[in-house]
Amino acid sequence: MDLTSFHVVKAQLPKDFGAAVALLRRPYYPIPKSEYYDLLERLKLAKADFFLWDEQRILVTIGNADGGYAVMPLCASEQSRLLGNLPGCLREISGALCRLSPVQAEELRVRKDKILAMLAENAPVV
Secondary structure (H helix, E strand, C coil): CCHHHEEEECCCCCCCHHHHHHCECCCCEEECHHHHHHHHHHHHHHCCCEEEECCCCEEEEEEEECCEEEEEEECHHHHHHHHHCCCHHHHHHHHHHCCCCHHHHHHHHHHHHHHHHHHCCCCCCC
């Protein structure tokens, strides 16, 4: 798994475990312990719970599942809600990634990475 394809989205899961799990959907993607802790450190530093995962073009969180560690996608309604709270230009780019060819998506991903870098310090928490 390419960890550089995970971009922090400053948003939080509900504090209630049951409510948080209800926002997830399967399938989960198993990851090694070392990758889990690398991703967890990035979330802790950003005080966030989510990533935009370019490889699958979805919003995800990470956690313990099925006896190991996993990348866990958000349900469609929660993805729409969170993407709707991103700054306009980033929301449009993230949404467009889902509809493009791999070559077009890579060109747009480079532009999105520049925007993410600018927002990394000052992104609002949603």
